[in-house]
Amino acid sequence: SQTIHQWPATLVQPVGSPLSLECTVEGTSNPNLYWYRQAAGRGLQLLFYSVGIGQISSEVPQNLSASRPQDRQFILSSKKLLLSDSGFYLCAWTSGTSGTDTQYFGPGTRLTVL
Amino acid sequence: QKEVEQDPGPLSVPEGAIVSLNCTYSNSAFQYFMWYRQYSRKGPELLMYTYSSGNKEDGRFTAQVDKSSKYISLFIRDSQPSDSATYLCAMRHQGAQKLVFGQGTRLTINP
Numbered sequence: 543s544q545t546i547h548q549w550p551a552t553l554v555q556p557v558g559s560p561l562s563l564e565c566t567v568e569g570t571s572n573p574n575l576y577w578y579r580q581a582a583g584r585g586l587q588l589l590f591y592s593v594g595i596g597q598i599s600s601e602v603p604q605n606l607s608a609s610r611p612q613d614r615q616f617i618l619s620s621k622k623l624l625l626s627d628s629g630f631y632l633c634a635w636t637s638g639t640s641g642t643d644t645q646y647f648g649p650g651t652r653l654t655v656l
Numbered sequence: 657q658k659e660v661e662q663d664p665g666p667l668s669v670p671e672g673a674i675v676s677l678n679c680t681y682s683n684s685a686f687q688y689f690m691w692y693r694q695y696s697r698k699g700p701e702l703l704m705y706t707y708s709s710g711n712k713e714d715g716r717f718t719a720q721v722d723k724s725s726k727y728i729s730l731f732i733r734d735s736q737p738s739d740s741a742t743y744l745c746a747m748r749h750q751g752a753q754k755l756v757f758g759q760g761t762r763l764t765i766n767p
Contacts, residue, residue, distance in 0.1 A: 574753060583664075585759040586700075586744070593753065601754075632699050644690050645746075645755055647699035 544569035548633050548648040555655055561606075561620040563651050565633030568614065573635040575616040576645065577608055580630040592616060628655045659683055662745055662758025671767050675732040679745035679758045682726065686747040686756075689721050691730045694742045694760070703743075704730065735765045 545568045555561060567573050577589040588601045590608035598608050605624060609617045616633060633648040662679045669675055677691075687708055692700035704719035706712045706728075712719045718731040728747070732739055745758040 576754075585662075586757045588754060591753060630697075644688070644702060644705050646702060647692075650697075650699045652697065 544635075544637075544646070546633060546635055546646060546648040548631075548651050550651060551649065552652045553654070555623050555653065557625055557655055558622050561618070561623050561627070561653070563618040563631055563633075563653075565616040565618075565648055566614055567635045570614070570635070570637055572613060573637060575610065576634040576636075577616065577618050578632040578634065580632060580650075582629070586632070590618070623655045625655050628653055657682060659756050660745065660747065660758045663761055664759050666762040666764060668764045668766060669735060671735060671737060671765055673735050673765075675730075675735050675739070675763060675765075677730040677732075677743050677745075677761050677763070679728050679747075680726055681728075681747060681756075683747075683749065683756075684723070684726065685749035687750050688748050689719070689728050690746040690755070691717075691719055692744040692746060694744060696741075700744055737765045737767050740764045 547566050549564055574593050576591045578586045579589055580586050590598055590600055592598050592610045595610050595613055606620050631651045634645040636643045636645050660679055660681045689706045691704040693703045694700040706719050706721050709721045709723045716733045720729040742760045742762045744760040746755040748755050
């Protein structure tokens, strides 16, 4: 069966510090991968998605970036965090472009920027 | 106007009640409809997945899609305190790589 991991689970960082969040998927190949942010009491905001290694689509202009160095690894980064970057970061995957697959989410990383 | 509208609630009902959660949408090309349940401080988990119009039942949960009205519903029968969570609707059209989510409805079932 497929599983999705995210780490760290919780992170507290000062403004201006760098960020690296990691997501890995097990039990599948060539997944589509997604990064979302969920602010407190708000819906899901799609930040980036990737359909393959090195292929990144950005949905929202901001100081975050994403990379996909391996098939089942997706990384969210920032060089300098802002207060507004605080939130719950979720990684998700689908099994590709069959047109009938839905998204499955990881456990999330709660980021607090102070 | 948002593509998907969902009343954020909060919604509070007594245990055993029938709960109705709803979303409306504007894009008639949407064909795949999902409901996710998200417990506090957890990732969303897929609850129901339906294609096109009609009903789908899974235990105490029924998902209903009315494409003519651009309206989807999730019904929870015999609601339990463990059903207390935020419920997110999501949808996409054929071949789309991305889902469009509603804002989520926060539901509390009171014992």
